[in-house]
Amino acid sequence: MCMNIETFNLVKRFGNHEVVKSISFNVKEGEIFGLLGPNGAGKTTTIRMLTTLLPPTSGLIKLSGFDVRRYGNLVRKFIGYVPQALSADSTLTGYENLYYIAKLLRLPKNEREKRIEYVLNLLNLKDAANRLVKEYSGGMVRRLEVGQAILHKPKILILDEPTVGLDPIARHNVWEALKTLQKDNGLSILITTHYMEEAEALCQRIAIMNMGLIVAQGTLEELKKAAGNNDISLEDIFIHFTGNNSESGGDFREMRQMRKRIQRFS
Numbered sequence: 001m002c003m004n005i006e007t008f009n010l011v012k013r014f015g016n017h018e019v020v021k022s023i024s025f026n027v028k029e030g031e032i033f034g035l036l037g038p039n040g041a042g043k044t045t046t047i048r049m050l051t052t053l054l055p056p057t058s059g060l061i062k063l064s065g066f067d068v069r070r071y072g073n074l075v076r077k078f079i080g081y082v083p084q085a086l087s088a089d090s091t092l093t094g095y096e097n098l099y100y101i102a103k104l105l106r107l108p109k110n111e112r113e114k115r116i117e118y119v120l121n122l123l124n125l126k127d128a129a130n131r132l133v134k135e136y137s138g139g140m141v142r143r144l145e146v147g148q149a150i151l152h153k154p155k156i157l158i159l160d161e162p163t164v165g166l167d168p169i170a171r172h173n174v175w176e177a178l179k180t181l182q183k184d185n186g187l188s189i190l191i192t193t194h195y196m197e198e199a200e201a202l203c204q205r206i207a208i209m210n211m212g213l214i215v216a217q218g219t220l221e222e223l224k225k226a227a228g229n230n231d232i233s234l235e236d237i238f239i240h241f242t243g244n245n246s247e248s249g250g251d252f253r254e255m256r257q258m259r260k261r262i263q264r265f266s
């Protein structure tokens, strides 16, 4: 099985603070892989290194076999990234957002319309294409952002907490869109989430991060085995390995950031 994401002993230090501590994991071609962890575990920092936004302090990242440090320009062409912060322009329509990104990505003129049409259909946004994004629901905005991230037909899609603040139906619609992308396009998808049911519904394999370390990884069955109990939920596994309840918040700063994110969607 071909690996689309490989990390070897990845470390990130900010000053003296080591926030990612020699982690190694792989994401196979065509799989959805979940990175779970409490606030501050190091998930976003890991994603920023994978997407070439942050250089690792040490260690190696390969995307589709290419060392990210040596082939940054190349690998950026086959990554799609949906960051935590909103990336769609609310003063434009859904179509205009996609058109703008298609131009930015330099999609050939004769492909642009076809690709935008495909993305709008896939993400169930065709009827809303000419409405301003500020009138969209939170779930529609997130689906549009997934659309923006896949316009250039990436092989790898990376999403940082894509459903935070969404209601259960909107969250479910985002999951369906991701499953379709996996099935129809064979994309490798890496997703970070706080929601256990999201990881269970979507991910073939999961890594649990805590304080910069990967404390467990594997399929749900493998994680149960590692926790020494075949009869427990992912929530219990999470608590077993991190000592944290997934619902409990972090410190004041983290709580404030989370609230801000949620308010932007409501």
Ligand SMILES: Nc1ncnc2c1ncn2[C@@H]1O[C@H](COP(=O)(O)OP(=O)(O)OP(=O)(O)O)[C@@H](O)[C@H]1O
Pocket (backbone or CB within 6 Å): 014, 017, 019, 037, 038, 039, 040, 041, 042, 043, 044, 045, 046, 254
């Ligand atoms: N640029 C930076 N400079 C210094 N410290 C940073 C920087 N970015 C992140 N950190 C610290 O690194 C640690 C891990 O943060 P990170 O955002 O990667 O965690 P996370 O698992 O994504 O958390 P959350 O779920 O809250 O997004 C935190 O203690 C954070 O304060």
